[in-house]
């Protein structure tokens with residue numbers, strides 16, 4: 064549904080995005096994650112037909128972003144990362160303004176505006192001025208605006224930025240709801256955990272380069288070989304058992320160390336390999352209080368990817 068091929072954007076000598084490729088299938092929610100200045104907005108603005116690439120191509124629902132921007136605009140709803148000021152405009156007028164721009168007939172506009180206001184829980188704010196809305200409501204209104212022409216693809220640049228935890232959660236529910244409605248969604252954030260539990264795939268970008276892209280399971284699978292095994296031992300001198308870890312094929316020997324009764328090591332094996340390690344330790348006389356794999360949090364995943372530990 065969304066394809067990017069060799070997208071490169073340079074500002075003078077500065078490489079903002081460097082040869083980025085990605086492919087997002089129909090019905091996916093793709094989380095586009097990276098720290099500040101990584102190139103997320105640059106890529107998103109390119110896809111939204113608002114930025115000329117230095118080189119490369121993008122396609123949305125088969126339409127070329129560079130050669131047929133009008134066709135692309137009809138199939139996307141775009142939510143930018145900044146929210147303009149609309150002095151003296153009421154909520155319904157704001158939505159009507161966009162509906163007119165999309166050439167939706169008057170009668171239909173009324174119905175559609177009613178529907179999107181309801182979906183985004185803004186019906187009670189219909190006649191309020193946009194400027195008087197809270198930040199969370201403004202963000203929801205901005206999302207409402209992207210829906211008036213019922214596009215199959217949504218491109219959302221940090222829709223949760225600046226929201227409190229409750230409003231973030233609401234935004235998450237909304238995106239899930241939109242996915243159930245069959246939308247394909249590209250959503251950016253610099254917070255991985257915010258996206259991870261409802262995205263079907265993610266891409267991690269840093270300094271203009273896409274470091275990893277794929278389904279969450281694929282990326283976690285790549286990381287499975289970077290687990291840390293922790294063994295808590297009650298014997299006097301726990302380090303005496305380090306040799307068992309060091310000599311085991313599933314352990315990186317140089318990673319083994321002991322801190323206050325806990326042996327730790329990078330582990331690359333499977334379940335039976337773990338069981339074998341445990342057995343060897345017990346046979347050698349170790350009193351094992353705990354034997355476990357440290358869970359890698361999604362934040363760790365992000366740090367590992369951006370540090371180049373995995374790719």
Ligand SMILES: Nc1ncnc2c1ncn2[C@@H]1O[C@H](COP(=O)(O)OP(=O)(O)OP(=O)(O)O)[C@@H](O)[C@H]1O
Nearest residue numbers: 074077079097098099100101102103104105106253
């Ligand atoms: N018009 C411009 N002229 C020069 N440099 C720019 C321009 N727009 C963006 N950049 C630079 O390109 C890089 C990528 O910017 P971009 O806005 O895409 O990052 P981002 O990932 O969206 O970051 P953030 O999380 O802060 O929104 C940044 O270093 C930025 O300073």
Ligand SMILES: [Mg+2]
Nearest residue numbers: 103104105144
């Ligand atoms: Mg940005």
